[in-house]
Structures are given as structure tokens and as C-alpha cells.
Amino acid sequence: MKTLSIPLIAACVLSLTACATPGDAASTSSADSEPRFMSALHACDLITTSDGVEYADDGATLILSTVGKENFTGLDWTNVECVLDDLDVSAATKNLIGETRALDGREDDDWDGIKASWTYHPDAGLNITLQDKRRD
Numbered sequence: 001m002k003t004l005s006i007p008l009i010a011a012c013v014l015s016l017t018a019c020a021t022p023g024d025a026a027s028t029s030s031a032d033s034e035p036r037f038m039s040a041l042h043a044c045d046l047i048t049t050s051d052g053v054e055y056a057d058d059g060a061t062l063i064l065s066t067v068g069k070e071n072f073t074g075l076d077w078t079n080v081e082c083v084l085d086d087l088d089v090s091a092a093t094k095n096l097i098g099e100t101r102a103l104d105g106r107e108d109d110d111w112d113g114i115k116a117s118w119t120y121h122p123d124a125g126l127n128i129t130l131q132d133k134r135r136d
Helices: 006-015 036-043 077-086 091-098
Strands: 053-056 061-065 107-111 114-121 125-132
Touching: 036 053, 036 061, 036 077, 036 125, 061 077, 077 091, 077 125, 091 107, 091 114
Parallel strands: none
Antiparallel strands: 053 061, 061 125, 107 114, 114 125
């Protein structure tokens, strides 16, 4: 059990601020902050976009779909790339996504607690599912 000294308690009361003991997080925990998928949508001005964006599972899942020859609604590649950049995806993974062919089937990769799975077909476009494993 952590105990606080009387001078520390007095300083906290006098300053009317919350005090953290050594080893405690001084800032808000990541569970209390905005989910990183929502943050990426804000950063890329996609928060009001409904075509091609599905935000689900209380921020643990983000599904992005691009336009294709027969799918006329969805995002442009630049929108998807913006989200991926905001989520710090590697250049290697972006290259793998960009070079996926219909014959390749479902591909996947992961980075920094994010699992990505995607397919591509010229008619349907790119469909990518991102899962934030930190929020599961």
C-alpha cells in the first residue's frame, strides 16, 4: 500500500491539485484518451465521411474501403494513406498494401499493437480492416 507523507498531503490540499506518487502516471491513461483510430480520422478530416469508413467496437476496429471500377463509393487511396501515416505504419507495409493484387487474396501485417488485414480487387477496390489490440 502506498502512503503519502503529511507534507505531501498538505501541499496537495493547499494547491488544490491531484498529486501522484512516484511511479504513478501523471497524465491520463491511454484508455481514457481518444482512441487512436478516431484520432487518425480527425487528423485526416474523415470524421464526417461515411462512405468507405466504418468505426466500430468502441474504437478497437476501423474498416476502410476505397472506390473500385464497380464500387463508386468509398475513399481515395490518399485518404487511406493519410490514416496509415497517422498510425505510423511502415513504408514496407504501405508498399505491401499498395502492391496487393486480386490473386493474392487476403494479406495481413501488424505494427505497434495494430493488426491489419486487407484485400484488393480492381472492381471492388481496397478493403482494409484495422484492429487495435490495445483496446481489446
